[in-house]
Amino acid sequence: MKFPSMAEAAGRTLGDEEVAAAERVIRSGMLNSVWGTEARLLEAEIARMYGVRHAISCSSGTAALHLSVVAAAPDPGDEIITTPITDFGTVAPILAQNAVPVFADVDPADGNLDPAAVASLIGPRTRAIMAVHLFGAPARIDELRALADAHGLALIEDCAQAWLTELPDPPAPEDQPAADGLPAADGAPLAGGTPRLAGTVGDVGCLSLQQWKHITCGDGGVVLTDDDERARRMRLFADKGWDRVAGRSHASFGLNYRMTELQAAVARAQLAKLPGVVGARRRTAALLLDALKDVPGVRLPRPDGHAWWLFPLVLPGGGAPELAADLAAAGIPARAGYLAEPLNRAPVWAAPVYGSSRYPLEGYRPAACPEAERLVAETLVIIDWNERYTTEHVEAVAREIARSLPRP
Numbered sequence: 001m002k003f004p005s006m007a008e009a010a011g012r013t014l015g016d017e018e019v020a021a022a023e024r025v026i027r028s029g030m031l032n033s034v035w036g037t038e039a040r041l042l043e044a045e046i047a048r049m050y051g052v053r054h055a056i057s058c059s060s061g062t063a064a065l066h067l068s069v070v071a072a073a074p075d076p077g078d079e080i081i082t083t084p085i086t087d088f089g090t091v092a093p094i095l096a097q098n099a100v101p102v103f104a105d106v107d108p109a110d111g112n113l114d115p116a117a118v119a120s121l122i123g124p125r126t127r128a129i130m131a132v133h134l135f136g137a138p139a140r141i142d143e144l145r146a147l148a149d150a151h152g153l154a155l156i157e158d159c160a161q162a163w164l165t166e167l168p169d170p171p172a173p174e175d176q177p178a179a180d181g182l183p184a185a186d187g188a189p190l191a192g193g194t195p196r197l198a199g200t201v202g203d204v205g206c207l208s209l210q211q212w213k214h215i216t217c218g219d220g221g222v223v224l225t226d227d228d229e230r231a232r233r234m235r236l237f238a239d240k241g242w243d244r245v246a247g248r249s250h251a252s253f254g255l256n257y258r259m260t261e262l263q264a265a266v267a268r269a270q271l272a273k274l275p276g277v278v279g280a281r282r283r284t285a286a287l288l289l290d291a292l293k294d295v296p297g298v299r300l301p302r303p304d305g306h307a308w309w310l311f312p313l314v315l316p317g318g319g320a321p322e323l324a325a326d327l328a329a330a331g332i333p334a335r336a337g338y339l340a341e342p343l344n345r346a347p348v349w350a351a352p353v354y355g356s357s358r359y360p361l362e363g364y365r366p367a368a369c370p371e372a373e374r375l376v377a378e379t380l381v382i383i384d385w386n387e388r389y390t391t392e393h394v395e396a397v398a399r400e401i402a403r404s405l406p407r408p
């Protein structure tokens with residue numbers, strides 16, 4: 001059975017709407033978002049979907065994460081705590097701003113940051129926490145928010161794999177004493193019925209439109225924030241520090257991280273399809289969860305709020321490489337571990353950073369993260385997920401997993 005892939009038309013939602021969007025931009029003669037309209041409209045549409053004051057488009061998810069680090073304003077040598085199980089695009093921006101990534105261990109149930117591990121690493125140089133909603137499962141973001149607030153840190157959410165991931169209800173106000181020790185005053189009620197989305201609890205949330213994400217324009221990124229000053233700093237950095245209102249005048253250091261009008265127009269057409277994409281993935285993932293509920297030796301992901309970028313399975317007793325090999329041999333797009341090694345073990349930490357210089361990593365050696373290392377080496381299997389999967393695809397996956405497990 002052929003499984004549709006994110007790398008081909010049959011596994012994407014790219015169609016006439018995206019063709020029309022690209023043609024509209026090309027015929028307009030304006031492909032650059034400084035003078036065009038598409039990127040500004042994309043930003044307004046995403047801000048409305050997420051209920052945030054600012055959405056700022058940029059050239060990639062990595063660029064979005066770089067903007068988020070810029071907004072956190074670490075001094076050179078400051079530390080940012082993050083997870084070792086993620087795309088390198090989470091970590092590269094920390095180095096690009098001369099800050100030091102500090103890897104905290106993860107929850108062995110889902111590979112998301114363990115707030116207790118994060119808490120144990122907060123020190124005098126810590127400037128921010130970068131959480132990743134891994135594979136689309138909500139990270140424990142309210143606990144991380146409370147930690148960040150208690151220590152005066154910025155909180156960044158990497159939602160590259162987590163479009164429309166829904167968060168559990170926030171802790172009740174009586175559990176959250178105000179900073180002055182008095183009970184919190186009754187706040188404004190949450191908008192009725194609207195789920196809280198991953199990306200709206202951190203100071204900045206980051207999205208990716210790269211080829212393998214839920215929706216795509218090839219490459220692209222968006223940052224979300226409610227903070228006017230952070231938004232101003234991120235817009236400036238993404239446009240060479242150029243305050244366009246002040247003429248050809250540069251206010252601060254920045255790069256060119258602008259999204260093009262072609263990217264933005266295609267992304268707008270994709271955005272309209274996003275709820276359908278996530279809804280379809282949730283439906284088929286629920287079928288697989290049900291089919292696997294009695295298979296021994298497997299820890300199934302919690303479905304709550306999950307956006308199912310991938311379908312992860314954890315085998316607490318080990319054997320992930322063997323299961324992944326069985327599934328792959330049966331034509332199912334599955335792999336063990338997600339990464340070759342967790343990022344705390346990546347070769348990059350022994351290499352020079354700029355030219356021959358190791359700054360800011362002199363003497364740097366990331367600490368062990370035993371849970372992350374065990375997930376990657378022994379217990380985690382990921383199955384590519386796709387909005388085009390049918391009941392037959394789910395049944396084939398369930399059948400092969402049951403056939404392979406339990407192994408003698």
Ligand SMILES: *Cc1c(COP(=O)(O)O)cnc(C)c1O
Pocket residue numbers: 060061062063086087088089090132158160161208209210219220221
């Ligand atoms: C894809 C991804 C990124 C990087 O996004 P790009 O658009 O590829 O630069 C960062 N973090 C996570 C978790 C990702 O999955």
